[in-house]
Amino acid sequence: MTTHRDAAVPRQWRSSLSVRLAVAYAALFLVSTAALFALAYVLLGQSLRERDRAALRDAAAELASDYALGGRRAIEAEVAEIEVAPASSQVLLRIAEAGRPARLVPASRWAPYDTRGMDDGSTSVPSLGDDPPLDALAVPIRDAGLVLQVAAPSSARAEVLERFRNLFGIIALPVLLIALGGGTLLARRALAPVRSLADTARRVAQTGRLGERVPTTGSGDELDELAGLVNGMLVRVEALVDGMRGTLDDAAHDLRTPLTRLRAGAERALLAGPQDQREALSDAVEETDAVLAILAAVMDVAEAETGTLALRRLPHDIAHLVAQVVDLYEIVAEEKGVALVLAPTRPLVAPVDAARVRQAVANLVDNAVKYTPPGGRVCVTVGEEGGEAIVAVEDDGPGVPASDQPRIWDRLFRGDQSRSERGLGLGLSVVRAVAEAHGGTAAVEGERHGGSRLTLCLPLASPLS
Secondary structure, eight states: OOOHHHHHHHHHHHHOHHHHHHHHHHHHHHHHHHHHHHHHHHHHHHHHHHHHHHHHHHHHHHHHHHHHHHHHHHHHHHHHHHHHSOGGGOOEEEEEETTSOOEEESHHHHTTBOOTTOOTTOSEEOBSSSSOOEEEEEEEEGGGTEEEEEEEEOHHHHHHHHHHHHHHHHHHHHHHHHHHHHHHHHHHHHHHHHHHHHHHHHHHHHHOOTTOOOOOOSOOSHHHHHHHHHHHHHHHHHHHHHHHHHHHHHHHHHHHHHHHHHHHHHHHHHHSOHHHHHHHHHHHHHHHHHHHHHHHHHHHHHHHHTTOOOOOOEEEEHHHHHHHHHHHHHHHHHHHTOEEEEOOOOOOEEEEOHHHHHHHHHHHHHHHHHHSOTTOEEEEEEEEETTEEEEEEEEOSSOOOTTTGGGTTSTTOOOGGGTTSOOOSOHHHHHHHHHHHTTOEEEEOSOOTTOEEEEEEEESSOTTO
């Protein structure tokens, strides 16, 4: 009884690309071998036939030469020699003369053949039995009214061709085995990269580890290119997933403090009178805004790091955008006793998302004003260098230690000197995110004592232009 599992095995074989390729390779090899054999068989037959025809032409030429030298007497001498010659070397001769029956020499050798329909132009004489036909060639002697037809059996040629056919029958089985073995080997080698790709995809699906990679051979062929593209896709997916995980971790970390304050305010409102409840609700609204701001900042940074931050690029004057931010922060700086100065500049038009650029510049200015002591100075400059607009914010704050400079752009990072100030460590992360989304950079220049200089670099031309 055939089970469902047993029946599924042939179907699996039929659906296997390796099996189909092996069968295809084997079939192609067999068809090619058979075609080459057929061609060789035809060429061999033609070669043997041409050899036999050349022998007949030589015999006919010899008879014509003998007649030219000795006349009928010479022909009769040839007839006598043919009559007594061994059968293995006999040449058959037919002498046709006008008004007389054709003469067949030797008559015993002509007996197995059907000469009834033979005429002076016959080139082949069929056999009365299973023997191959005779090849014939006519030599007319016009002055004597004679036609000499030389004939020879084609049995030797037929025997050679039969042996050739038998030889192919003998080697057919080894050829079949070689075809199947070679087809299987070629199919396995050709599909090895595909199996590696499938194994990697299976491991990723089973374990969830996005660090798996498809092995590459470095051959540069299409399958190796496919493996490289899949690896690139896995790197991209891994970065996206890591970004999502980091975003969730950051959101959980950032939201803990404002949500705790929000809960505390709600509990206080439940125990307080109407006036205190109004104040608690007002605090709750502020904390809610803070939560929304944190979520927006974390999502912006995550989208920028994964390359999915959406931008509405339009031509804008960078200097004008910076001036708007400086005007907004003048009151804040004045209340803290910090001089906020915008250096004169000329218009610099670039394809940017105006809202994102204002957000990044605002974070730089806010950071500088926050860490500059009263009586200090914050200078904002806009310039051009190397096809980029350079927005620089320089302050008289405590500066950025060399050990912290590579980390100030990371999410949630806060240096020792910034822990006394309120904040979540997301402002500079947003600056770098906006810069990289525009194809630019954000940088802090070397260690500075008594101040720092942070720059936002934006390309003046669109990367797609």
